[in-house]
Amino acid sequence: MDPAIKKKALRMITYGLFVATAQDDSGPAAGAINWISQNSFTPPLIMVAFKADSALHRAVTASRKFIVHVVGKDQKDLASAFFRGAELSGDKLNGYRIEKSQDGIPLLVDPPAWFECRVTNEVRGGDHTVFVAEVVEAGVRSDAEPLTLRDTGFFYGG
């Protein structure tokens, strides 16, 4: 297999852009992610890949739960703010206002939609771990169109 061709083909998978948050004993963890998809209607399950050596991975492994926020078309700045580690300052995470979910996970108030997930299975083996998780709570704050990875000019895949 030609690695350049493999890279080009895999970069033709369409993605949205999301911010995931979690919380463990050491505090909040967060990150911008795009490797996510639903994988069942009943029960409602999603599959998501978190980087194995990340704080987000550590917090999700410990707490078994996380929130995924859908980033809106005009919120590229918000997504970009989560390319680095989580930094809490007052009621703001990486500069963006949060509430606490019922489960104590940081919940960003600006994104148009979010869903909270409980891990049911995981698959290790690559540089990211696949978490399969049940959607247990969800919210929609606006009808904003979602931001796609293609919109941003960034790539994460290949």
Added chain:
Amino acid sequence: MDPAIKKKALRMITYGLFVATAQDDSGPAAGAINWISQNSFTPPLIMVAFKADSALHRAVTASRKFIVHVVGKDQKDLASAFFRGAELSGDKLNGYRIEKSQDGIPLLVDPPAWFECRVTNEVRGGDHTVFVAEVVEAGVRSDAEPLTLRDTGFFYGG
């Protein structure tokens, strides 16, 4: 959790549209899919959810391999042709010309890109099964922009 809110939030996940093919002793299997994402760079892994009661699921479970074709922006008709079961007629599958991959899997010649995958893990439990699979071969035939699920006006999720 309000099911209508959950549905609306999950439908804000951005997807592409793809055609997956597989082959087992009973013949070819195929289907249009959108629940797929990469989940590792090294090794190159993808995660995909196939409907548990489908012929595609049966063929992938038996053969442990499949091909995913990226559908181009102007190929909504091709994707739509794979909303039904696989029907082979001469060198055409559901009306679209195929070759055989080195592994004997139907390979559509019209899509702009494809990748062949070998299953490494699976997670059952929902109405679809998650297959984690290593990308072992890939091809790019054109620079066409990928079709997104949003482009089609279809939904599969929620």
